[in-house]
Amino acid sequence: MAEPTLNTSTSASGRRQLASLLPATLKRLLAVAVGLAGFMLANTLYLLLVRLADRVGLEPFALDEATLPPFYQVLLLAHTGAGLLLAVLMAAFLVAHLPRVWRRFHHEAAWTGVPYAAVGVGLVASGLFIFAEAATRGNSWVWWLHSGAAVLALAGYAAHRAVSHTRPPATRLARFLGVGTAASLALFVVHGGLAMREGAYREAGERPATAGSESSQATAGPGAGVPGGVNRDAARMLRGDFGPSGWVPAGAVPPESPFFPSPATTSTGDFLAADFLVRHGAAVGTGAIRAEAEARGFASETRIGSGSCERCHADIVDQWATSAHRFASFNNPFYEATIAAMRSEPRESNRWIDRHLASPGIAAGGVGRAASKWCSGCHDPVLLFAGGMGREIDRNSPAAQAGLTCLSCHAIDRIHDRTGNGNYNIADAAESPYIFAGSPPRSLGGLLHDAVIRSRPAVHSTRMLKPFFRESTYCATCHKVGLSEPVNNYRWLRGQNEFDSWDDSGVSLNAARTFYLPAARRVCQDCHMPLEPAPRGDMAAANGLVRSHRFLGANTALPYLRGDTATLRRIEDFLRAEKLRVDVFAVRA
Structure with a gap:
């Protein structure tokens, strides 16, 4: 040139x-x-x-x-x-x-x-x-x-x-x-x-509701008059069922709800898409999940329902992968044995179960299957909200081996009251605000979707992290249990209840009967979700720390079955870290 x-x-x-x-x-x-x-x-x-x-x-x-x-x-x-x-x-x-x-x-x-x-x-x-x-x-x-x-x-x-x-x-x-x-x-x-x-x-209200979206705060509108909807009027729907006075107990569930006897709801009041709570996880590694579940009794190698989350929250997903929350469903042999017996053994029906099975759109799966929905609100949400609990369950399927996925907790946008038993709402009425939200992982659409979230994460954070997630009431929805008449054919009986134990203790600064009060109030998350280093660069980290999603408690049986010695050591260290103190006073010779 x-x-x-x-x-x-x-x-x-x-x-x-x-x-x-x-x-x-x-x-x-x-x-x-x-x-x-x-x-x-x-x-x-x-x-x-x-x-x-x-x-x-x-x-x-x-x-x-x-x-x-x-x-x-x-x-x-x-x-x-x-x-x-x-x-x-x-x-x-x-x-x-x-x-x-x-x-x-x-x-x-x-x-x-x-x-x-x-x-x-x-x-x-x-x-x-x-x-x-x-x-x-x-x-x-x-x-x-x-x-x-x-x-x-x-x-x-x-x-x-x-x-x-x-x-x-x-x-x-x-x-x-x-x-x-x-x-x-x-x-x-x-x-x-x-x-x-x-x-x-x-x-x-002209925009159509789309299943399979991120959570949003549900107010009036969707599910307002639907038995399984977020805004249902249970008192009106059950008026007269508990006597002529019209009184309806807190936490009572209309039998016409597709999720009855679980008090859980969805914003639309209907079943969710099969992959709503797993986000492409139902089709990822199906063969490997089935093979491992058949060989070991549970699947632990494939992380179901966390693939899209792990791209930005690697440390949190690593922590969740070893938690009891992840192994809450048919990947928990102890729970599986209990729920299998409940679903298969002959059970006497009652007026509530009869009304539920007679409701339109409810699979006629028998008394045991209907009653087992009470458990699945907290143990099997992937199955419950997709309508799987009313049918025969393939225990080796990804849905049965998923446990509590990321969205099982983070798609909750409301706790209805403090009665527990899974009394929450899964928001499914709003479209995801981010473009390419339905793109599979590792696709161009998935890459662009992640890029928009990283560029404007505030909306994602608002939808996925509600203010009440920091309160003990959030934990109470599944860590406060009471058996009701539709489940036991008897009457209400108290079950496992960690929330009221906390609420009645000095730690909550809410009880007058305790001997000692700590210097500051602590909620469930302070002890069971402490700050933990995030060496993989989790994008939720602040100063290199994230809230632990190991949810450490006293369950050593599950990690023992998996051969997870690292989690066993963490639980032992957790229980030994000044969790219990015995004070002896007013002793006389």
Whole structure:
């Protein structure tokens, strides 16, 4: 390729102008890069305007804690994609450009070009850090660094061109900034218009409910008059069933609920999709799960229902994988023996079970199968909410070997009351706010889905981490048990009840009968979910620590059966760490 002629001229300012050293190919490359930079300018200003609207609460442009418009998400992904493409183009331009201009060394161009290139490297590095490590509050300093680097990069490019021997007209930069700003305002207006339309749909209830979505706070609407729905009026549905006074005991369940006698509900009041609580886990490693369950009696090697979560929460999933929660269903031989006997042995029916079996849509599976739903609200939610408890159960299936999956707890958006027995709601009425939510793991859609979550994790955190998750009442829903007449054909009897024991102890600072009060109140999570190091870089970690999902207690039988000596040692250490103190006083000789 022929070198360009080095003709010289004098500008209006008296400064010597030299012919450009850029061949036609590099000029085209630079033109594409500048055009892409214009898109990045408009895109960045739009994202900043949305962030500002969030900060000041400017409706309808602000993003709430439960929704994330697809338009915004597409531009968020476009920001990352276009930014990486621009970085590649500028790197290619720099490699080709530097040897040519070095022969015509220009001090001012060097003093502006080198810092400009360094700022560009910092801009890309900070953007990749946000992409990989999530834009959380703990990483907010990186966001500010990234934003500052973007401003410096624009200023650096303008300064570099201004001092070069082939300066563009001054109006070109003004036109570039003007077009970029106008485009960003247009994007912002479109964003607001789409948000207004989306809000109108939500208020009118026109959006269809979709099963298989992330959780959202259910209020009035879905399931309002449905026996298995979140907003059911159990007192009205059961009025007269407990005597002429109309009194209905707390925690009573309408027999017409598909989950009866479990008090658990769903937002829609209906069964969930088979893979709702396992998120693609029902089809992952089915052969291996079945083979291990047949050989050992339970499956422990394949982690069912945690695959999509593990990509961002590796440490938490590692902890959960050894917990008693994970081995709560048919992967627990002790529980399996109990539930199998309950379902197979002849049982006398009662008026409640008869009403349940006569309800529309309920499988006529017999008294034992119907009564076993009382257990499955806390032990087999994957089976219960998919309608599996009313049928013959394949104990070697992924659904039976899943135990309590991540969403079994994190899809709960309401605890109905303090009566326990699984008295919670699984939110299934709202679509996932993130695009590509239905994409399988390790697919392009799954990668983009994870990228959006990492770029805007606040909505995901709001949906998956409710405020009441930090309260003992949350644990009480399954750690407070009472057997009712539909289950035992007798009357209400107290069962295993850790919640009331805690509530009546000094630790809760809620009991007047205790001898000693600790210095501070402690809830269940303080002892059973202590902070634990996260060596794999879990994105939920704060200062390198996450809340332990081992849920250590006194169960040494399950890890013993699995040969899990590490978990055995942890439980022993947990029980020996000043968990019990015996005080002897008022002793007389």
